[in-house]
Amino acid sequence: MRTHLPSRKVIAVLTAALLATGMAACGNSDTGDKGDDGKITLGFSQVGAESGWRTANTTSIKEAAAAAGFDLKFDDAQQKQENQIKAIRNFIQQKVDVIAFSPVVESGWDTVLKEAKDAKIPVILTDRSVDSADKSLYKTFLGSDFVKEGRLAGEWLVEQKKAATGPVNIVELQGTTGSAPANDRKKGFAEAIAANPNLKIIASQSGDFTRAGGKQVMEQFLKANPKIDVLFAHNDDMGLGALEAITAAGKVPGKDITIITVDAVKDGMQALADGKFNFIAECSPLLGPQLMDLVKKVQNGEEVPARIETQETTFTQEQAKEALPNRKY
Ligand code: AHR
Numbered sequence: 448m449r450t451h452l453p454s455r456k457v458i459a460v461l462t463a464a465l466l467a468t469g470m471a472a473c474g475n476s477d478t479g480d481k482g483d484d485g486k487i488t489l490g491f492s493q494v495g496a497e498s499g500w501r502t503a504n505t506t507s508i509k510e511a512a513a514a515a516g517f518d519l520k521f522d523d524a525q526q527k528q529e530n531q532i533k534a535i536r537n538f539i540q541q542k543v544d545v546i547a548f549s550p551v552v553e554s555g556w557d558t559v560l561k562e563a564k565d566a567k568i569p570v571i572l573t574d575r576s577v578d579s580a581d582k583s584l585y586k587t588f589l590g591s592d593f594v595k596e597g598r599l600a601g602e603w604l605v606e607q608k609k610a611a612t613g614p615v616n617i618v619e620l621q622g623t624t625g626s627a628p629a630n631d632r633k634k635g636f637a638e639a640i641a642a643n644p645n646l647k648i649i650a651s652q653s654g655d656f657t658r659a660g661g662k663q664v665m666e667q668f669l670k671a672n673p674k675i676d677v678l679f680a681h682n683d684d685m686g687l688g689a690l691e692a693i694t695a696a697g698k699v700p701g702k703d704i705t706i707i708t709v710d711a712v713k714d715g716m717q718a719l720a721d722g723k724f725n726f727i728a729e730c731s732p733l734l735g736p737q738l739m740d741l742v743k744k745v746q747n748g749e750e751v752p753a754r755i756e757t758q759e760t761t762f763t764q765e766q767a768k769e770a771l772p773n774r775k776y
Contacts, residue, residue, distance in 0.1 A: 486518040487746050489739075490538030492548035494575070495526040497623075497656045498684040499712035503776035504549075504574065504732035511735025517742065526623065526655070528552055532559050539566045545742045549574040549590075552625035560584035569745040573738050575627040582753065586745045589737055589755045593631030596728040599761050600632070600679060600707045601639025603726045604646065607705070611645045615676045618668045619651035620661050620689060622681040628730075629653065632681045632709060649675075654685040661685030665692035677705045683715025683727065690723055701725055711762055713774050719767035727767070729759040732776060 489512060493505055505521075512519035520543060522534035528551050538546050539562055546568055550556060556577045563570050564584055572588040579585075608615050617640070622629035633651070640646040650668050654660030661680060668675060669692060678693075680686035686708035693700045700706055700723045708715055711729040718724040737755065744751050762770065 484518070486516060487545065487742060488518045488520065488541075488543040489742055490520045490522070490534070490541070490543040490546045492522045492524055492531045492534040492538075492546075494531075494549050494551045495524055497526055498682055498710070499714055499776070500682060500684070500710045500730065500732045501656075503712060504734060506776075507733045507735035508738065509735075511739045514736075515739040515743070517739065524551060526551055528555060535559050535563065539563055539568060542566075543568060544746050545569050545571065547571040547573050547738060547742065550577050550627070551575075551623065553578040553627050553630065554625065557581065557584065571738065571741055571745065573734055574732075587741060587751045587753055587755060589734060589741060589757070591628075591730050591757045591759060593628045593730075594635040596628075596709050596730055596759070597632035597635025597637075598639045599635075599728045600709065600726065601636040603761065604677060604679075604705070604707060605640060605642050607725075608643060608646060611643070613645065615643075615646050616649045616672065616674050617646060617677040617679060618665075618672065618675050619648055620654040620664055620678065620680040620685040621651060622653065622656045622685075624653045624655075626656075628709075629656075629681055636679055646677075648679075654680070654688065656682050656684060658684045658688035661688030662692050663688075665689035666695075669693070669696045669698075675704055677707065680706070680708045682730075683708045683710040683712050683718075683724075686724060687714055687718060690718065711767075711774075712776055713771075716762065716767045716771050716774055719762060719764055720771055722764060725764065727762045729761060731757050731759055 524530035531551060535546060546563055557579050560570060570585040572585050574590045576588045621633060649672055652664050654664045678689055686706055690700050693704055698704055706724045707726045708724055709728045709730050711727045715727055719727055741751055
């Protein structure tokens with residue numbers, strides 16, 4: 448009896464099918480499995496290195512990722528949204544397990560977030576949020592309540608100036624234009640000072656969260672406005688830059704001009720303890736350990752809360768003196 452051997456065509460089809468099955472079992476992208484080395488791969492797009500806060504945040508993230516045993520792909524976007532979008536697309540192409548990022552500005556993320564969702568890669572927002580209406584584009588947002596920080600700064604000022612009978616002229620150094628902390632701190636501060644009609648913002652401009660920006664814009668404020676009573680800077684670094692401009696203009700920071708900032712990084716706390724700043728609303732950059740915990744959970748398909756708010760406080764000059772010796776960043 449003649450046996451019929453399978454034709455070459457049939458063998459080729461069977462081989463291709465077997466190979467495809469094997470590859471799917473080893474793959475790490477669509478299924479969300481970990482890489483070959485068993486490590487979770489985290490793609491993280493950082494805003495940049497604009498401030499002391501940012502440096503401390505980057506250190507916290509790198510240290511926590513190493514401690515968790517993750518393979519961290521870190522990208523510095525140098526304060527540019529287009530660089531962040533490029534980095535996120537690279538992470539998608541590399542089929543990382545989870546993407547986390549701190550969005551430089553609030554708007555314009557829907558398209559790239561949709562691409563990550565279509566690739567089944569979970570996204571976590573950290574530090575700053577986005578204004579996307581579709582909340583399914585990311586799993587959670589871990590970070591501060593920036594409106595509250597602005598409000599706490601404003602409420603302190605209202606209390607300090609409650610006896611004022613004439614106008615109190617305030618200048619404001621805003622953070623990066625379009626960023627969540629700049630938008631929200633401005634809003635919270637304005638809402639709080641509305642309680643006293645004597646408190647007036649006479650000039651408000653962005654210093655991009657940098658020392659150089661703070662110095663340059665404060666110089667312009669001082670030239671244009673003979674009477675400045677208060678400076679509200681959206682972060683310590685801009686406040687520290689402004690100190691140079693104020694001193695150069697022959698004024699005494701902390702006395703001639705009341706200075707309120709946000710962050711409470713070491714240099715800011717030192718300026719507060721030295722009497723050059725008057726009040727700081729804290730914004731904690733130590734988000735690394737909480738972020739890694741969330742990465743593990745979303746990678747395992749566990750449910751996570753949609754919003755996780757960082758716990759923070761405020762500092763007067765006396766409180767800064769006490770806290771400084773143990774300040775980690
Ligand atoms: O998003 C957090 C803000 O960004 C910090 O307050 C500021 O210092 C940083 O650059």
